[in-house]
Amino acid sequence: MERIKDSIKIKWEEILTSNSAVQLIEKDEFDLRFYQIYLIETFHYTSHNAKNQALAGARLDNKNVHYMKYCFKHALEEAGHELMALHDLRQTGVDLTLEKFPHPLPETQTLIAYLYHISTTGNILSRLGYSAWAEDSYQYFMDFLMKIQKRLNLQKSQMSFFIEHGDLDDSHAQHVWGTIKSQAKTELDITAIEEVALTTLELAAAVLDGVTREYQQLILDPTKSRYFFLNK
Amino acid sequence: MERIKDSIKIKWEEILTSNSAVQLIEKDEFDLRFYQIYLIETFHYTSHNAKNQALAGARLDNKNVHYMKYCFKHALEEAGHELMALHDLRQTGVDLTLEKFPHPLPETQTLIAYLYHISTTGNILSRLGYSAWAEDSYQYFMDFLMKIQKRLNLQKSQMSFFIEHGDLDDSHAQHVWGTIKSQAKTELDITAIEEVALTTLELAAAVLDGVTREYQQLILDPTKSRYFFLNK
Amino acid sequence: MERIKDSIKIKWEEILTSNSAVQLIEKDEFDLRFYQIYLIETFHYTSHNAKNQALAGARLDNKNVHYMKYCFKHALEEAGHELMALHDLRQTGVDLTLEKFPHPLPETQTLIAYLYHISTTGNILSRLGYSAWAEDSYQYFMDFLMKIQKRLNLQKSQMSFFIEHGDLDDSHAQHVWGTIKSQAKTELDITAIEEVALTTLELAAAVLDGVTREYQQLILDPTKSRYFFLNK
Amino acid sequence: MERIKDSIKIKWEEILTSNSAVQLIEKDEFDLRFYQIYLIETFHYTSHNAKNQALAGARLDNKNVHYMKYCFKHALEEAGHELMALHDLRQTGVDLTLEKFPHPLPETQTLIAYLYHISTTGNILSRLGYSAWAEDSYQYFMDFLMKIQKRLNLQKSQMSFFIEHGDLDDSHAQHVWGTIKSQAKTELDITAIEEVALTTLELAAAVLDGVTREYQQLILDPTKSRYFFLNK
Numbered sequence: 001m002e003r004i005k006d007s008i009k010i011k012w013e014e015i016l017t018s019n020s021a022v023q024l025i026e027k028d029e030f031d032l033r034f035y036q037i038y039l040i041e042t043f044h045y046t047s048h049n050a051k052n053q054a055l056a057g058a059r060l061d062n063k064n065v066h067y068m069k070y071c072f073k074h075a076l077e078e079a080g081h082e083l084m085a086l087h088d089l090r091q092t093g094v095d096l097t098l099e100k101f102p103h104p105l106p107e108t109q110t111l112i113a114y115l116y117h118i119s120t121t122g123n124i125l126s127r128l129g130y131s132a133w134a135e136d137s138y139q140y141f142m143d144f145l146m147k148i149q150k151r152l153n154l155q156k157s158q159m160s161f162f163i164e165h166g167d168l169d170d171s172h173a174q175h176v177w178g179t180i181k182s183q184a185k186t187e188l189d190i191t192a193i194e195e196v197a198l199t200t201l202e203l204a205a206a207v208l209d210g211v212t213r214e215y216q217q218l219i220l221d222p223t224k225s226r227y228f229f230l231n232k
Numbered sequence: 233m234e235r236i237k238d239s240i241k242i243k244w245e246e247i248l249t250s251n252s253a254v255q256l257i258e259k260d261e262f263d264l265r266f267y268q269i270y271l272i273e274t275f276h277y278t279s280h281n282a283k284n285q286a287l288a289g290a291r292l293d294n295k296n297v298h299y300m301k302y303c304f305k306h307a308l309e310e311a312g313h314e315l316m317a318l319h320d321l322r323q324t325g326v327d328l329t330l331e332k333f334p335h336p337l338p339e340t341q342t343l344i345a346y347l348y349h350i351s352t353t354g355n356i357l358s359r360l361g362y363s364a365w366a367e368d369s370y371q372y373f374m375d376f377l378m379k380i381q382k383r384l385n386l387q388k389s390q391m392s393f394f395i396e397h398g399d400l401d402d403s404h405a406q407h408v409w410g411t412i413k414s415q416a417k418t419e420l421d422i423t424a425i426e427e428v429a430l431t432t433l434e435l436a437a438a439v440l441d442g443v444t445r446e447y448q449q450l451i452l453d454p455t456k457s458r459y460f461f462l463n464k
Numbered sequence: 465m466e467r468i469k470d471s472i473k474i475k476w477e478e479i480l481t482s483n484s485a486v487q488l489i490e491k492d493e494f495d496l497r498f499y500q501i502y503l504i505e506t507f508h509y510t511s512h513n514a515k516n517q518a519l520a521g522a523r524l525d526n527k528n529v530h531y532m533k534y535c536f537k538h539a540l541e542e543a544g545h546e547l548m549a550l551h552d553l554r555q556t557g558v559d560l561t562l563e564k565f566p567h568p569l570p571e572t573q574t575l576i577a578y579l580y581h582i583s584t585t586g587n588i589l590s591r592l593g594y595s596a597w598a599e600d601s602y603q604y605f606m607d608f609l610m611k612i613q614k615r616l617n618l619q620k621s622q623m624s625f626f627i628e629h630g631d632l633d634d635s636h637a638q639h640v641w642g643t644i645k646s647q648a649k650t651e652l653d654i655t656a657i658e659e660v661a662l663t664t665l666e667l668a669a670a671v672l673d674g675v676t677r678e679y680q681q682l683i684l685d686p687t688k689s690r691y692f693f694l695n696k
Numbered sequence: 697m698e699r700i701k702d703s704i705k706i707k708w709e710e711i712l713t714s715n716s717a718v719q720l721i722e723k724d725e726f727d728l729r730f731y732q733i734y735l736i737e738t739f740h741y742t743s744h745n746a747k748n749q750a751l752a753g754a755r756l757d758n759k760n761v762h763y764m765k766y767c768f769k770h771a772l773e774e775a776g777h778e779l780m781a782l783h784d785l786r787q788t789g790v791d792l793t794l795e796k797f798p799h800p801l802p803e804t805q806t807l808i809a810y811l812y813h814i815s816t817t818g819n820i821l822s823r824l825g826y827s828a829w830a831e832d833s834y835q836y837f838m839d840f841l842m843k844i845q846k847r848l849n850l851q852k853s854q855m856s857f858f859i860e861h862g863d864l865d866d867s868h869a870q871h872v873w874g875t876i877k878s879q880a881k882t883e884l885d886i887t888a889i890e891e892v893a894l895t896t897l898e899l900a901a902a903v904l905d906g907v908t909r910e911y912q913q914l915i916l917d918p919t920k921s922r923y924f925f926l927n928k
Contacts, residue, residue, distance in 0.1 A: 054290040065312040076304040080297040113813030349577030515754040522750040529776040540768040544761035
């Protein structure tokens with residue numbers, strides 16, 4: 001278990017030094033539209049989290065009732081969280097109906113696809129690897145969120161998704177690590193959880209890269225951007 | 233909604249007059265092995281109920297967060313209920329590990345297959361049709377359970393599955409009908425729920441027919457029965 | 465393998481003595497509408513045959529390339545066969561677009577659901593049990609088709625589905641039995657194939673019962689029939 | 697259609713200038729183990745191609761019989777192609793049973809996951825985007841294969857996978873583009889196919905990056921490599 005935590009820490013440090021979104025934020029080279037694009041992509045992948053979490057429990061080859069209950073309980077808690085991202089987006093002045101939402105970026109779709117795949121195939125426990133860092137990311141992430149909030153002068157009502165998830169953090173993370181501790185019994189279980197942790201963290205960092213690229217494209221040439229409507 | 237309730241009532245009446253298990257019980261032509269076979273088949277299909285319930289919520293085409301939460305909450309509540317059937321079976325003296333369990337009867341597999349199918353395809357709400365009668369069946373069913381209990385002189389500890397479900401009845405049924413009321417908005421929704429209610433009730437009655445047939449086969453020629461181990 | 469053939473034969477004999485559609489035909493108590501209802505239900509389940517056949521090969525747990533090729537080849541051959549049933553229906557004077565087709569009967573849906581379930585779960589080879597009788601059924605079935613043809617004075621162009629399948633019969637059946645012979649290596653394989661053969665044959669016979677019931681309902685009270693449009 | 701071809705061309709050019717495997721080959725900084733790692737990863741994702749191709753045709757929401765037949769025909773042709781990669785690997789002296797194969801790299805798993813996802817959800821036609829470049833890649837790829845062959849002094853029997861696919865190229869590519877031309881009828885279809893083409897090409901390039909990284913790791917420290925067995 002410590003091995004998984006260490007691997008996640010090393011991967012985070014890698015991302016924090018090399019990710020293009022991190023650099024953009026550090027250099028203060030962004031405005032509200034960067035945050036808005038990020039919220040749109042967050043909306044997209046978050047809207048699948050409860051579903052792939054439930055699928056992990058509903059697998060025909062899952063005979064582990066304790067783990068099944070964990071999955072359904074977690075799915076219940078995550079259901080509808082994407083609506084907070086949508087709410088925040090609206091609070092920044094974007095008045096878009098769901099039907100008009102731009103399609104998720106390739107990077108976002110890849111993350112979504114990977115999560116469905118590992119939730120429905122392979123080691124039963126592997127989705128725990130996603131929760132292992134996602135429910136415990138605010139220690140790494142909060143600093144950047146504060147910079148974004150400060151620079152964009154965001155109100156709490158415009159950051160409900162991140163504030164809410166920051167608050168849920170402690171209890172959820174404990175629940176996740178408690179489940180890993182009690183259910184992961186073999187080296188194969190640990191390896192599967194670790195692999196999914198590192199891969200999903202990498203794919204989530206790629207979403208940030210995609211958001212940065214699209215933000216820069218929007219500034220460069222809004223006519224070629226799927227987020228053109230963010231310009232006013 | 234009243235239409236669905238009426239259709240279920242009519243179908244129950246049909247079953248109560250024609251089902252072979254009902255006749256067996258009425259005529260007192262059964263012993264403990266009938267109850268044991270029934271518990272085994274109940275174990276089988278019940279072990280899928282939480283899963284297909286969760287799948288109904290996890291569908292990619294489900295955009296209804298309220299209904300999604302209902303599905304995951306219900307799945308959470310149903311997870312592991314098959315263990316009560318297993319417990320009761322053990323309390324009647326059958327000491328079988330899961331690996332040695334006889335394969336589900338064709339009728340049981342058909343019910344399981346149908347539930348997965350309607351949970352993952354067609355009208356999003358249709359699985360509510362299964363819960364509509366299953367969570368509300370004790371009014372029709374209890375009478376027979378009492379006869380079984382009396383004749384076989386069963387202890388409460390040997391009937392935990394049915395007692396528990398009888399107790400859960402009221403609140404669950406209210407939750408189901410409340411969800412139907414609030415979520416089923418079109419004639420197509422109502423028709424889909426009604427169809428699944430009637431078909432699953434019919435398929436569940438066919439499981440009872442199968443249990444009766446297998447019980448009679450066991451008496452007739454245990455060497456040709458998959459339940460031979462129930463003879464002592 | 466002989467065991468499977470024998471079991472199928474016994475099940476057919478059972479159906480030929482007890483099925484309500486068989487009795488209806490024997491007694492000459494039907495008209496064109498009976499054939500039309502049957503074509504509609506045949507259209508419904510046939511439109512899934514190529515799909516569930518392909519799914520049987522595409523399973524993640526299928527490592528058997530020979531069997532995979534069999535599945536995809538067979539799926540390719542079966543694709544679009546439902547259009548022949550549709551063609552025949554139109555040739556009898558029913559001019560219905562697919563959108564206006566009545567929903568499949570509960571019995572038809574149950575057969576469809578079961579075929580998807582056994583194609584995607586359980587023993588990899590089990591769908592061979594369906595093909596084992598379905599591709600070899602004309603020896604049992606042809607007699608009744610001839611009676612239907614004679615009584616209704618049907619043209620060949622109105623029976624393309626059955627004539628075509630009768631012709632395909634021999635080569636397909638050989639392919640199926642050859643695959644069973646070469647791929648089914650364990651007692652578990654044989655048992656799974658046999659079980660699916662008997663269950664799908666039973667469920668297909670239930671479709672015939674459903675067709676008979678609906679035909680009688682249509683005569684009794686067309687206003688309560690989903691096939692009311694067959695009356696002229 | 698020309699738009700898709702142009703987009704693929706631009707993406708290829710991008711990959712050919714920036715991909716780490718391309719640079720490694722250009723600089724002649726590789727030995728047999730690079731090719732072997734590549735064959736292993738090729739084996740992994742290729743073993744899913746026939747399956748996700750079949751799934752694209754077997755979708756319940758696919759009503760297009762022409763496209764269904766294309767999918768099953770293609771799946772049939774692709775079934776077992778991974779065995780050629782395995783054969784080539786063995787011909788280079790690696791004598792590994794499938795059970796001992798190292799798990800696919802995260803990049804390979806991501807490609808596999810994405811292909812299953814787009815084959816089973818979203819626009820029915822989108823998997824054509826993968827075939828659009830994969831069946832037509834030898835014009836871009838062959839040059840590098842020749843360099844690899846020359847440098848490693850590979851025999852034809854050690855390159856059957858690529859030679860075979862090079863040969864299949866023309867007819868397959870025509871079949872794919874013919875299907876795109878006849879089936880893709882809306883702007884949404886074209887956009888979906890284009891998106892999947894570009895994303896899968898990107899993900900396949902990431903597999904090459906992964907292969908390069910793992911090759912360099914193997915040289916640097918075989919004890920930390922999952923491909924340690926390639927050292928002799």
